[in-house]
Amino acid sequence: MNKDRFSIIGQPLPKIDAWAKVVGETKFADDLVMSRMAHGKLLRSPHAHALIKRIDTTRARALPGVYAVITGHDLPRVKFGILPVSQDEEALCVEKVRMVGDAVAAVAAVDEETAERATELIEVEYEPLRSLMSIEDSLAHPEVRIHEYGDRPNVHKAVSLQFGDVEAAFAAADLVREDVFYFEGNTHLPMEQHSALAQWGADGKLTLWSSTQTPHYVHRLLSRILDVPPAHIRVVAAPVGGGFGGKLDPFAHEIAACRLSQLTGRPVKFTLTREEVFYVHRGRHPVLMWIKTGFKNDGAITGMHFRSWLDGGAYGSYGVASTFYTGALQTVTYKIPVYKFEGARVFTNKPPCGPKRGHGTPQPRFAMECQIDKAAEQLGLDPADMRRRNLAEPFVKTANHLTVTTIGLGECIDRVVEASGWREKRGHLPPGKGIGIACSSYLTGAGTAIYWNDMPHSGVVVRADRSGLVAVLCGATDIGQGSDSILAYLVAEVLGIEPKDIRVHPADTDLTPVDLGSYSSRVTLMAGNAAIQAAERLREKIFAAVAQKLEAQADQLAVGERRVFVRDDPERGVSFPEAVVLAESMWGVLAFPGSYAPPRRAGKYKGGGVGPSPCYSYSACVVEVDVDRQTGLVTATEVWIAHDVGRALNPLLVEGQVEGSIYMGLGEALMEEQVFRKGVHKIPSLLEYKSPTTLETPEIHTILVESDDPEGPFGAKEAGQGPLLPVIPAVANAVYDAVGVRIDETPITPEKVTKAMDSKRQGKPARVGPERLPVFRFPEARVVESAFGHPAEDIAVRPFASAPHPLPRGERVRGGGAS
């Protein structure tokens, strides 16, 4: 890899906000304090499903220290939701509550204690309805409707897509396997609880500071919910203390803060308790899955048919997208010539599920990678070799019309196999110890916005002035992943200066160009490309001015070490600040925009908007486990992961993302359960909702593979979500290698392991997993021709692109990066 052409890119630099975070200087939303600020508190429903007969706030309003109390009647009666197709939420429920934790009233008071006391004085009369707490319950009781809309009673969405003739593919197979899996729901568990501060100014304009991953979507929705023109609303995303998808929707506390500020004339702040964060949720969907795959004797896949049932919880949220995502990315890792997908999302009276790291794809990945492991055993193949031999081809389309560019998965498999000692260990470890492998792929940014438009997905303004300052303004939100730092590195690289010379101003809808938000692993690629474009436009003006001064040609100039100089005669040059003065003198104010929108590649079928991405990251993971044969406790002892990140803009940050993904994946594999009892979350606390600690985090060996993708900024692909995906099936496969039992559902708890080992001893199937599927008829499949193997369209065509690219970018060979 041609690393020496970069000065900043590829360096293991600390994040630009590392020092502030370490010393406690960073101001998260809850750290914001304003004079005359009131404290807010929500009253939430204690019923899983009930009609609201009456709300009386008289006693709460009479409590000294209470400034205002509102109910849904004090807000415009408009339902909202993050997706245009699922407008089913109210900030404060008026007629009906659909889960324990639904908000029904809000208080602003002199302090949090008073606000809380006031919520206890609000009288709400409920008429309880039957609560539906599982997919089976909801399908069995269509007469009890949670929502009035949906494809069928209590069925939010049912979809069916078919790409080619799967029945013919099964007929041509040497082995056809049908397997059933269940993936338990789990939650994001960010360290920072959601917090928001609203100030409705005397000028009639509203400002909201919030711990949100999507200030732009919150901005749009606040306008609609509060019936205020968006031009009069400003949303600022405070630095977010962990998102993982949990801060992607507009929330009741944000809306209540705005309205209460308007009514009281005071800034109003809400910070949720940990328990409330469990109710707000939008986390991993519990998914029941059936997967049927045809294999040839050499392990080649002839076709796949996949069904998923998602337990959606009480509201739509991103659920329609989640449903499609459970079927979207199976085709991206291995050659699957024909493919059929059927999925259904069912409403239940539980906190709504939504996007969590890997959005809708870890569940099918678990099913698919465990099934491949089973098939490999039946076919007498090594699971790593079987995967290696059937890799998808780069720069072609998949059966479901996704365009894939570079694929570094082959190298990923080779490297983890070698590093882990796979060949020596597999099948040869002492009793109770085992090793497993799995692979995966993930989006580098969703190819479509959540609302239809022709505008950029990401915008950046780079500004410079005579002080030598370079400011980067971008709507993207740093949720700890380091997006602010990435913007600084990219602009520093283009301008030949240091990250410290740059200030990044993120996520303020008044000051920064729109970025859609920190989700779908899109920011590095989309905001990054926009930042490069903006910085190159600035550099072009600087070169013109410096060329005049030095009596050289602009195209002979180069940047580096805070100077602008003649490439072949580096002594001839000026310092960067001098260069900016020359440019400002020649051109006036220096402020340049960059815009990015992904190439338009969505498949021409309904649902084709979910899955396309500029490019896909790839990961291969080997996990070694130690299973206690008496207690069933599984300990992951060592993890090797190779991740095709396209290019590591900063390897330190990429490794951080990979390690965080492993840790989170191990929690999902072994411990985490969003479970309910008597209609309420059983364990809504950091103590009893079991998530691993540092003590449970094993030695992790991260290997970065660089495939230099032509779509990415300097070749980079995503790193924040993909590495989570293979961990979970790799653990399950390792448990099988260790003790010979299949745990076909997450989490792999000690009870399940001991139960499966008992079955094995008794000669019964050595498996714990779902035993039956719901009776459910999917809609007639929309049959579309498989696009498997079709060549990719020209990769350069995308809106707002600068052409030709002025920076020398190395040789790009089609197929480069594929191994």
Place this chain on the structure above:
Amino acid sequence: MMRLPPFQYLAPVSVADAVKLMADHGPEAMLVAGGTDLYPNMKRRQFEPTVLVGLRGVRDLAGVRRPGAGAVAIGAGTTLTAVARHPEVRARYAALATAAGAVSTPQLRNMGTLGGNVCVDTRCNYYNQSYQWRKAVNFCMKKDGEICLVAPGSPRCWAVSSSDTAPALWSLGASVRLAGPAGERTIPLSALYQDDGIQYLTKQPGDIVTEIVLPPSDGARSTYLKLRRRGSFDFPVLGVAATLHMDGPTVRQARIVLGAVASLPRESVEAGRLLVGERLTPEVIDRAADAAYRPAKPLDNTDLTHPYRKRMVRVYVARALRRLAGLPDEAEA
């Protein structure tokens, strides 16, 4: 965030003053030492005392002393960290050092005290929840409600004894010194507990545990094993403490005490009896483990399922004894 209810904090500097303040304020008052259990419980409104009598200012309560004849007395205000690290405790009372070091997290062990852990409130996942959560399930008899939600037909509360140090101290034969309005007295630690999730302590609320006294160790071997999902943070869902006095290779006296299977630490007398006069062979150990396992009746109110927790009693008792016998955890399959 969750907020504390209002209360008055009193800070006596002597045990006598603390006893008097508790007597003066009656049932409205509670004692607090490290506060690691009480304050979170107050935030959830499991307790709503209007007066807290803080023991942190009573200096006499912290520290280790040797009252003579080989005994060791540990002040109730000694932090769990200090107990876990104390060289003499580690050398002579390994079960206690291990148990103290297994409580919660390092940060909480720096605040939490031995007396606090001995008296720690019983736990139940219907009870250790916020007021709003408990309201959603109509409350339980331990606070604000009428029935036991884990055993609705039962007249009593089944909250679980969740102390790590209590089973260890019980197995070591410890006693506790209490100070109350009627003066001081010393009782066996085993007499401090009763099998009721609400009234799990036999002492009066105004009695203060001032000291835990360990008898001479006399060469006894002891150990403590804790079942929990994570290596830190979690309360025990099963604790097994075992102390063996040996005559050469033969067991002279054995005390096996289970934690987190009932509302009090529970000694498995039968298991101990089966060991006396025997050598610690795998067969003898299995018989004792079986005897400890049979009567254990955990209920479905903690992490992990109760059938699993019961099953683990046998595994953990066997492991504790195997470790004391110098055998590997698991017989070779």
